[in-house]
Amino acid sequence: MRIFEEMESEVRGYVRAFPAIFDRASGAHLYDEDGNCYIDFFAGAGTLNYGHNNPIISKALIEYLQRDGIVHSLDKATVAKRAFMEKFRDTILKPRGLDYKMQFTGPTGTNAVETALKLARMVKGRSNVIAFTNGYHGLSMGSLAVTGNDFYRDESYGARNNADSVPFDGYLGDGVNTIDYLRKFIADKSSGIDLPAAIIVETVQGEGGINVASVTWLQELETLCRDFDILLIIDDIQMANGRTGTFFSFEEAGIKPDMVTVSKSIGGGLPMALLLMRPELDQWKPGEHTGTFRGNNLAFVAATKALSYWDNNDFADSIAYKGKIIEKALQGIVNKYPDLDIKLRGRGMVWGLDFGSTGFAGEVSKAAFENYLLIELAGSEDNVLKFLPPLVIDEETLREGLAIIDRVIGELLEPNQIMLKRAAM
Numbered sequence: 001m002r003i004f005e006e007m008e009s010e011v012r013g014y015v016r017a018f019p020a021i022f023d024r025a026s027g028a029h030l031y032d033e034d035g036n037c038y039i040d041f042f043a044g045a046g047t048l049n050y051g052h053n054n055p056i057i058s059k060a061l062i063e064y065l066q067r068d069g070i071v072h073s074l075d076k077a078t079v080a081k082r083a084f085m086e087k088f089r090d091t092i093l094k095p096r097g098l099d100y101k102m103q104f105t106g107p108t109g110t111n112a113v114e115t116a117l118k119l120a121r122m123v124k125g126r127s128n129v130i131a132f133t134n135g136y137h138g139l140s141m142g143s144l145a146v147t148g149n150d151f152y153r154d155e156s157y158g159a160r161n162n163a164d165s166v167p168f169d170g171y172l173g174d175g176v177n178t179i180d181y182l183r184k185f186i187a188d189k190s191s192g193i194d195l196p197a198a199i200i201v202e203t204v205q206g207e208g209g210i211n212v213a214s215v216t217w218l219q220e221l222e223t224l225c226r227d228f229d230i231l232l233i234i235d236d237i238q239m240a241n242g243r244t245g246t247f248f249s250f251e252e253a254g255i256k257p258d259m260v261t262v263s264k265s266i267g268g269g270l271p272m273a274l275l276l277m278r279p280e281l282d283q284w285k286p287g288e289h290t291g292t293f294r295g296n297n298l299a300f301v302a303a304t305k306a307l308s309y310w311d312n313n314d315f316a317d318s319i320a321y322k323g324k325i326i327e328k329a330l331q332g333i334v335n336k337y338p339d340l341d342i343k344l345r346g347r348g349m350v351w352g353l354d355f356g357s358t359g360f361a362g363e364v365s366k367a368a369f370e371n372y373l374l375i376e377l378a379g380s381e382d383n384v385l386k387f388l389p390p391l392v393i394d395e396e397t398l399r400e401g402l403a404i405i406d407r408v409i410g411e412l413l414e415p416n417q418i419m420l421k422r423a424a425m
């Protein structure tokens with residue numbers, strides 16, 4: 001580990017949470033250099049929905065490289081890019097009645113968010129955007145302006161310009177409809193909030209603590225946007241690609257966002273990001289928003305293969321099935337410790353156990369790692385244990401991982417420890 005401590009910036013994060021030197025990975029398993037095998041309930045923060053080194057993806061990549069397929073092309077036309085666009089149109093967009101155009105941005109999520117915000121401002125000729133409490137949209141400056149958690153910001157960055165933060169669904173308690181609140185602020189010329197170009201939202205806040213927006217809330221948000229000529233941007237970077245059970249996370253709500261940002265698992269494990277936009281919003285001049293690494297062809301090859309999981313309903317059915325297994329197991333844990341008032345939230349195959357600000361979620365994640373399971377934290381105070389296994393995980397491994405969590409929680413809460421935890425609450 002010494003080289004990482006000596007040479008790598010203090011900013012390093014996951015290497016501290018999961019202190020092993022990883023070498024190989026397959027499906028839902030990772031192996032360190034000593035050959036220890038870990039179950040992955042972290043999935044590269046939502047990038048590995050199709051698993052590590054998915055064999056159909058790896059095979060396509062190896063073949064592509066062996067035939068000297070183009071790797072880097074800026075935004076020149078390539079066979080790999082054409083194949084991806086055709087597959088995405090035919091398998092994802094058309095069957096859902098969506099006619100978005102695609103923009104290939106730089107390869108990370110924040111690149112897609114920056115692009116969406118910039119385009120929305122340009123099209124509407126307004127600088128303000130609205131985002132929600134606990135939202136996470138990336139850490140480059142434009143995205144940081146709409147990211148809630150102040151851990152990522154220093155006042156000196158000046159990053160909060162032209163953005164307002166308003167309460168997400170449930171933020172003000174169950175009895176308060178936060179869309180009514182927002183509507184009043186937007187309608188009232190004296191509220192201090194400028195009419196925004198766009199509202200950006202996650203349907204399930206991943207980093208923010210697995211906060212799930214209800215279907216009605218999302219529908220009301222869409223209506224609000226239409227009423228005031230505001231663009232609705234769904235940031236689906238973490239929740240698309242099947243995480244919530246459907247390809248896009250907003251499908252259940254039946255809404256049609258003006259723009260959608262997609263990244264993480266779209267590249268089948270390789271870096272790739274996309275902005276989807278209604279065709280009339282595509283008002284860029286040629287080359288006006290550009291960058292060197294837009295559309296990496298290896299990612300197109302991987303992504304095209306990954307989309308074959310959506311050729312029929314089998315994959316969605318398996319997500320629903322495994323999602324129920326997770327929900328049932330976690331509900332069992334909640335029921336076992338009623339005094340701890342653990343909150344369970346989630347959809348599809350993304351779930352969170354909220355232990356409150358006791359530090360207990362961190363203890364569970366640490367103990368899980370000692371038992372060869374990777375699981376990360378979410379929420380403003382790292383209060384949520386975040387279940388995000390690869391969607392392709394087999395049932396046996398899934399149950400094994402859930403059993404590890406159940407066991408380590410039990411061990412941490414042995415009678416003498418319960419007193420300790422309760423005192424801290």
Ligand SMILES: Cc1ncc(COP(=O)(O)O)c(C=O)c1O
Nearest residue numbers: 108109110136137138235237238
């Ligand atoms: C919803 C959402 N938007 C944007 C981002 C930023 O993506 P990236 O880290 O690739 O820049 C993330 C990352 O976790 C995310 O979850």
